[in-house]
Amino acid sequence: MGAVLYRERLWPARWILVATLLVVPASALVFAPLSWTVGIVVGVVLYIGCVALYLTAGVPVEVTDGTFRAGRARIERRYIAGASAFRGPEATAQRGPHLDARAFLLLRGGVDGLVRVELSDPDDPTPYWLVSTRNPDLLVSKLIGAVASRE
Numbered sequence: 001m002g003a004v005l006y007r008e009r010l011w012p013a014r015w016i017l018v019a020t021l022l023v024v025p026a027s028a029l030v031f032a033p034l035s036w037t038v039g040i041v042v043g044v045v046l047y048i049g050c051v052a053l054y055l056t057a058g059v060p061v062e063v064t065d066g067t068f069r070a071g072r073a074r075i076e077r078r079y080i081a082g083a084s085a086f087r088g089p090e091a092t093a094q095r096g097p098h099l100d101a102r103a104f105l106l107l108r109g110g111v112d113g114l115v116r117v118e119l120s121d122p123d124d125p126t127p128y129w130l131v132s133t134r135n136p137d138l139l140v141s142k143l144i145g146a147v148a149s150r151e
Contacts, residue, residue, distance in 0.1 A: 002064035002065040002066040002067065003064060003065050004062060004063070004064050005063045005064060005065060005142045005145070006061075006062065006063040006138065006139055006142040006143075007060065007061070007062045007063075008060070008061045008062075008133060008134065008135065008139070009058040009059070009060055009061075010058060010059050010060075010061060010106075010108045010111060010132055010133070010134075011054070011057070011058040012054055012057050012058075012108070012109075012110070013109055013110030014110075015110075016054060017050075017051065017054060020047060020050040020051075020054075021047060023043050023046045023047050023050065024040065024043030024044060024046075024047055025043065026043065027039050027040070027042045027043030027046060028040050028043055059071040059072075059106065059108075061106070061131060061133055061139065063139070063142045063143055064077075065077070068080060068117065068143065070104075070106040070129060070131045071106045073104060073106070073129070075117075075119070075121075075129070079119050079120055079121040079124070080117055080118070080119065080120070080143060081118040081119060081120035082117075082118045082144065083115055083116065083117045083118065083139070083140045083143040083144055084115065084116045084118075084140065085113070085114075085115055085136035085137050085139070085140045086113070086114040086115070086116065086136060087112055087113055087114070087136060088112065091112060091113065091114040094114055094116060094130060095107060095114065095130065099130070100127055100128070102125055102126055102127055103126060103127060103128050103129065103130055104126050104128075104129040104130070105129075105130050106129070106130070106131045106132060107130065107131075107132050108132040111132040111133065111134055113132065113133045113134055113135065113136035114130060114131070114132055114133070114136060115130075115131050115133050115136050115139050115140055115143070116128050116129070116130055117129040117130075117131065117143060
């Protein structure tokens, strides 16, 4: 596997936890003709289920001395040609008008930072990866440091 140089978990936006609290009163209203207590209990159980889904929905972004992992996708470090960090309008442009349809995407709403990882594998039709991150400059430094250290 190798030593971990960078690790981050991309969680869904926090407002989702607040919004899913609405399942409690909604369940109470649905079950009100039968029992308010049953409705509230069902709502709390549903909310706990939503929180459990939230906790399992976080995807990893990880750089080791041998690989780069974004979610379920992995690439050997030797195929990374370079990386660039983007925030704000530049990140929006990378996700939109500058996007190549062949690119691998790991995008998360509510995460403004973005890293574009250029690939050098001649057998791979994917020109680059776009990966959401809360720390684009740090991720780029770890990726570029990893690339530079192998040369």
